[in-house]
Amino acid sequence: MDSVRTFGSIVIIFNPNSTGDAPTLAEKLRDRLAELLTYTPDLRLQPTSHAGHAVELAREAASKGGHVLVVSVSGDGGYNEVVNGVKQSGNPNAVCAVMAAGNANDHRRATGTKPLEEAIAEGNVRHVDLLRIHTGQGDDAPAVYAHSYIGFGLTPVMAIDIEEGSKGAIKEMVSVIRAFAKFKPFEIRQTDGKRRKLDSLVFANISEMAKYATLSDADDEPSDGKFEVILFPHMPKWRVLLTALRATTQGLGDQPSVSTYEFTTLKSLPYQIDGEVKSVDADTLVKVECAPAALPILG
Structure with a gap:
């Protein structure tokens, strides 16, 4: 307080x-x-x-x-x-x-x-x-913040399908299954220059996401100056399903906590920021950083 x-x-x-x-x-x-x-x-x-x-x-x-x-x-x-x-x-x-x-x-x-x-x-x-994301904007562009999470890969693809479909629990489930079936992994270039193929990359300021999933064992209060990185390397889809099931039942356990994370896109990528879908161009340096104690709140 x-x-x-x-x-x-x-x-x-x-x-x-x-x-x-x-x-x-x-x-x-x-x-x-x-x-x-x-x-x-x-x-x-x-x-x-x-x-x-x-x-x-x-x-x-x-x-x-x-x-x-x-x-x-x-x-x-x-x-x-x-x-x-x-x-x-x-x-x-x-x-x-x-x-x-x-x-x-x-x-x-x-x-x-x-x-x-x-x-x-x-x-x-x-x-x-807050989370602050830089996606190649000019110096005069306003900073872009997330209060909860930023997700690349499977997360925004499913969000797009849900938005294009109708709301409602059953219809949302159908949309998620449809999106999962056609989903393909994406590649990034790490700061060490190595390319990495991923299914999902989520930066989380809270421990819960998508109504039911527990992303990490971190405290719920997003005020420690760090955020969690939840990374799914590319794997067979049955393993992705098992991981998602674990997130909704027992949680994913401890995840790495960092104050900043950088990578470079190889192709244009959609990403989800607090439920809204945006995109970043190919060959763009993406930087996600914690903005400590940046937001006064009540509730």
Whole structure:
């Protein structure tokens, strides 16, 4: 716990088309805060209208200065946008929080300590680490952050198939099986110059991912200045399935913890960052590093 804060402004950002009834949850949170808070902040709901809009709304809210709380009522992808918008604002007094809504809520599940409205009313702010990824952007490009994980290989391929299909547990399972069947390994060049063929490469700031998988035995609190590297070398698909089964039942056990990791792509690669899929060009130096205590949060 770093400090107790009150806020001049509380902005609740949500996707009106969320699969998790975000509009209702956002309204209930606003109403509950109006009852619980012993002070009267500027308390606003901000619906998004397009992909990336939460980045703009969060940056605008935090850029006004002062003690601002920006709440994302969303899944991991929506919260990623809010975190990046707040970081782009440059306001050190802006605090983030997430209320679970949507398809995946790994971050909230792994790090939440109490009901969000109670945490906001108490105002006990703490700082957590972020992952920062460099994928060949120019020096003037804004840094790109992840609150939970960045994945290359099998992870984004499955995410693309799920997004293209319909939501729902059975349909998601069908999408995962279809993606797994057509998946091919990828190659990277390590910092020692050697090429390596992989099925999956995940950098994790939390110990859980994809609702059920336990990636490592690391503490849930992402505030140790390091992140875990979960690497699957290329192997027969039956072994990949066994490893995935182990992740969902007993976990993958101890994984290496580092503060930075670099490799070079050989071909264009998709990657998943907190549930959102992006891509990096071929022949690009990728650097993932820990940004220690970079994000003030509540919850």
